Each structure stands twice: as structure tokens, then as C-alpha cells.
């Protein structure tokens with residue numbers, strides 16, 4: 001018998017009021033893989049992250065993480081089990097310093113983040129560690145948000161459009177960062193990304209969501225050769 005996946009969603013449904021946003025989604029994520037979660041705006045990708053991280057409860061279906069059903073558990077409990085969610089907005093506390101922001105997830109534990117490792121991943125942050133997050137650029141704030149998520153020593157990192165609106169050199173940094181993280185740690189990453197080229201570059205596997213259903217899944221290589229799926233469900237939304 002093989003090892004069970006890190007994360008399993010089985011026939012998961014989610015609603016906002018009467019709005020049926022996720023209509024029975026089923027997928028697995030294994031440790032050490034980067035999974036791109038693609039689809040047009042408003043199809044339910046962020047909602048899926050909210051379910052996995054406990055911000056929203058599925059109306060039907062099960063979410064299993066490390067062999068435990070986690071539906072309905074509060075976010076702080078799921079966070080302690082190893083799930084870190086980097087949201088697309090409200091990334092950092094602007095009035096806190098970089099170092100204080102990074103420390104936040106470990107405040108209630110008896111542990112300090114491994115600042116040396118984090119500053120080695122993000123050298124800019126060592127230089128700005130005493131600066132208020134508000135004084136940093138958008139790309140630097142994004143690094144703070146990812147460093148903060150990593151400070152919790154996650155097993156599953158959920159990234160929601162991590163390079164949206166950022167400069168090309170930052171896009172390259174995220175790509176090499178994910179390579180490094182998955183080779184150095186037992187970490188699974190899901191990434192919501194509208195830049196299809198970046199998604200295909202960083203991901204091992206791709207899930208495509210449309211109207212609340214997973215309509216395609218396969219390797220990045222398979223998707224790169226499947227113009228039909230790209231045109232129908234993803235479209236060309238790269239950053240010029």
C-alpha cells in the first residue's frame with residue numbers, strides 16, 4: 001500500500017449563501033510537489049484555499065490532511081497542523097517591522113523562527129529587518145508575507161497570486177524560491193497563478209477549475225501541449 005497524500009479533497013461543495021461556488025471537487029496533493037491551481041476569475045480557487053485553511057466550512061464532502069478530517073476546524077488549529085495560506089491581499093501588518101511580521105506565527109509557540117534561513121532565502125529582508133513593512137516595496141512586502149508563512153514551518157503552503165502586479169525580477173525570484181524550498185524541505189505548495197508561463201515553469205502538476213469543478217488535471221508538460229484546455233479554461237492573461 002502506498003503512502004496516503006498530504007491533502008485530499010473528496011467531493012467538496014462550498015456555498016456563499018445560496019451561491020453554489022464549489023460543486024464537488026476532488027483532488028490530492030503530495031509532499032514535495034508544486035501544484036498550480038488555475039482557472040478564470042471567480043471560478044472558486046481562493047474559496048478552495050479558504051476551505052483548506054479553515055476560513056470557510058464545506059457544506060458537503062471531506063478535507064483530509066495528514067490522514068485527519070479537518071472540515072470545520074478553526075484556522076489557528078489547521079495552521080498549527082502545518083497549513084500556511086499567503087492571501088492575495090492584506091499580506092503584512094504595515095505598522096510592524098519586517099522582523100516583527102515574520103515572528104507573528106511563532107509568538108504563541110516556544111520557538112523563534114529560523115531567521116538565518118529566512119534571510120538566506122530573502123537577503124533583502126535582512127537589510128530591512130528593522131524597517132516598518134509599510135516602507136517596503138510591493139515585492140519586498142510579498143517576500144515578508146512568504147517569509148512569515150514559512151516561519152510557521154509549514155508542510156503545505158497555499159500561495160494566492162504571489163507575483164500579481166510585480167516586476168519581472170521578482171517573478172524569477174519566486175520561481176527559484178519554490179525550486180529551492182521543495183528541494184530542501186518536506187513541503188507541498190499550491191499556487192494560484194494567472195501567468196500561465198510562470199505556472200507551468202514552477203509547477204509539477206496542474207489542476208484546472210471551471211465553474212466550481214475540476215475540469216482537467218495533469219502534468220505541466222501535458223498542459224503546455226494542450227492549447228484547447230488553455231484557451232477554453234485559462235485564457236492568456238500573462239503580464240506584458
Ligand SMILES: Nc1ncnc2c1ncn2[C@@H]1O[C@H](COP(=O)(O)OP(=O)(O)OP(=O)(O)O)[C@@H](O)[C@H]1O
Nearest residue numbers: 016017019021039040041042043044045046047048
Ligand atoms: N465572501 C464572499 N461572499 C459572497 N460571495 C463570494 C465571497 N467570496 C467570493 N465570492 C464569490 O464566489 C465566487 C468564487 O470566488 P473566488 O474568490 O473563490 O474565485 P477565484 O477563482 O479565486 O477568483 P480570482 O481568480 O478572481 O481570484 C465568485 O463568484 C465570488 O464573487
